[in-house]
Amino acid sequence: MKDNTSFFIFSDNTFHSKRYTWATSIIPRSQMVNRRCHYCCAVEKYPSGELDVILENGSEFPDMLGCGAYPFLILSERVISTLVAERISAFHTFSVGISEIRSKSKILMETNPPKYYRVEIDGSCQIDLKASALEVVRYCPECHHLVTNPRVPNGLQIISGSWDKSDVFRDVQFYPRINFCNESLPGIVNRNKFTNFRFEFMQGPWNLSTKGLNITKLFKQLMESQ
Numbered sequence: 001m002k003d004n005t006s007f008f009i010f011s012d013n014t015f016h017s018k019r020y021t022w023a024t025s026i027i028p029r030s031q032m033v034n035r036r037c038h039y040c041c042a043v044e045k046y047p048s049g050e051l052d053v054i055l056e057n058g059s060e061f062p063d064m065l066g067c068g069a070y071p072f073l074i075l076s077e078r079v080i081s082t083l084v085a086e087r088i089s090a091f092h093t094f095s096v097g098i099s100e101i102r103s104k105s106k107i108l109m110e111t112n113p114p115k116y117y118r119v120e121i122d123g124s125c126q127i128d129l130k131a132s133a134l135e136v137v138r139y140c141p142e143c144h145h146l147v148t149n150p151r152v153p154n155g156l157q158i159i160s161g162s163w164d165k166s167d168v169f170r171d172v173q174f175y176p177r178i179n180f181c182n183e184s185l186p187g188i189v190n191r192n193k194f195t196n197f198r199f200e201f202m203q204g205p206w207n208l209s210t211k212g213l214n215i216t217k218l219f220k221q222l223m224e225s226q
Contacts, residue, residue, distance in 0.1 A: 006201070007158065008186060008213075010179050013198035014066030016211040020196050021058030021108060022066035023074065026051050027099050037143035044143070046070050051118065052099040059105035061113050062196030065096075071177045077115040079194055086188055090123035090166035123166025127174050131157035146174050155204020190215045 014022045030049030036042070053067070053074075065074040074096055083089075096116040103109060129136060129148065132155060138147040156175070163169065167184040170176060180202055189197045198212040 006183050007163075007203070008181050008183075008199045009156070009202050009206070010181055010185065010197060010199050012062070012064045012066035013196050013211060014062075016198075017062070017196055018057075019059050020062035020066070021055045021060065021101070021103060022062075022068060023053035024056045024068050025054040026067070026069040026072075027053070029097065030094070035143070037140060037145065039142040040138075040140040040145055042140060042143050042145040046072075049094045049118075050096070051094070052097040053116075054100045054102065055098060055113075056102045058103060059108050060195070061108070061111065063114075063194040064196045065116055066196070073119040073121070073179055074116050075119050076194075077117065078192075080117055080119075082188060082192055082194075083185075086184070088167045088184060088188075090164075090168055091119050091121045093117040093119055121166075121168050121170045121179060123169030124162075124164050125169050125171055125180065126159040126162035127171045128157045128159045129174065131159075144173050153204070154206055156202055158202075186213075186215045187219060190219055 012022070014020055026047065028047040029051050030047045033044055033046050033048050035044045051072075053065075053069075061076075063076045063079050065076070067074055080093060083091075094117065096118050098113055098116070101109060101113070132153055134148040134150070134153055136146070137149050139145070156178075168179065168181045170178065170180060186199050188194075189199075197215075199215055200206045200212050
């Protein structure tokens with residue numbers, strides 16, 4: 001990209017924040033998407049809309065709820081309402097209910113959980129696989145199932161001009177379950193102290209052994225550089 005916009009990849013940070021409970025199972029409340037690609041035999045199976053979850057472990061409810069059963073982006077109501085107030089709107093939501101909580105934590109069991117929502121991002125971009133140092137091993141022209149070498153990227157580059165200027169966005173062709181954003185979201189998370197968010201610079205390199213970027217330090221540096 002030729003402008004000065006900083007891009008980030010974001011996800012939950014449950015792996016490094018054991019105090020937060022997370023969703024280990026999904027109970028569909030909407031019609032299931034159940035597809036098997038006739039071309040490459042890849043299988044997709046997930047709820048099309050609303051769902052319930054079973055939570056396990058932890059002693060606190062986070063603002064971003066990790067989901068081990070499927071890589072959904074699940075955010076608390078206070079995050080959603082703040083994003084709307086901040087005019088970040090390139091997404092739509094589905095209600096997520098809590099069917100059961102399995103935890104030994106008395107604090108968690110006696111705390112009223114927040115309302116949660118599954119978030120599907122509408123903003124878009126296109127990833128430049130070659131510029132991201134990814135060799136295509138297999139790509140299905142029908143369902144877009146992608147296998148690269150290396151299999152897991154260590155940074156991603158956007159095709160110039162493909163970003164639609166949304167604050168939150170995805171590449172629905174190659175990486176439909178990876179979440180990207182510009183500086184707006186980390187700033188909002190930092191100001192409101194939302195919990196269990198993880199950010200890395202989109203272009204990498206990513207270090208999965210750490211908690212990700214320290215956004216308080218990051219925005220202090222950005223303010224000092226202005």
